[in-house]
Amino acid sequence: MSTAALIRSSLRQALAATSACLGLGLVMFFLVKGPAAEAAIALLWTGLGLLVLVPVFNVVAVLLDERRKTPPTFAWVAAAVLALLVWTVIEKIWPVLVARFGGVL
Numbered sequence: 001m002s003t004a005a006l007i008r009s010s011l012r013q014a015l016a017a018t019s020a021c022l023g024l025g026l027v028m029f030f031l032v033k034g035p036a037a038e039a040a041i042a043l044l045w046t047g048l049g050l051l052v053l054v055p056v057f058n059v060v061a062v063l064l065d066e067r068r069k070t071p072p073t074f075a076w077v078a079a080a081v082l083a084l085l086v087w088t089v090i091e092k093i094w095p096v097l098v099a100r101f102g103g104v105l
Contacts, residue, residue, distance in 0.1 A: 004064040007057055014054050021047030056085060 025043030032040055063078035 002064070004061045007061040007064070011054055011057055011061065014050055014057070018047050018050040018054060021050065056082075059085075 021043045025040050025047055028040035028043065029037070059078050059081050063075055063082065066072060066075040066078060069075070
């Protein structure tokens with residue numbers, strides 16, 4: 001089994017975990033009070049984080065699938081998408097790091 005196929009099968013499981021986290025977190029958010037409410041919020045944030053990461057890993061799987069094809073057009077497009085995602089994350093996180101650590105960076 002290729003690496004891309006392993007990633008794709010893992011993506012199906014990650015999508016199921018995302019649905020479970022979001023569903024359970026939402027139910028707990030409305031039904032649970034007290035200290036257990038923090039677990040509901042943690043489940044919701046975990047589900048949202050997975051919801052963001054699943055498409056990123058899908059692009060990685062496309063890159064791995066398409067890199068050996070004769071015209072590697074889609075591989076280049078997938079690489080460009082990954083580069084844009086990395087740039088966006090750095091652009092959003094850098095000001096937070098500078099504000100938090102000041103002159104160390």
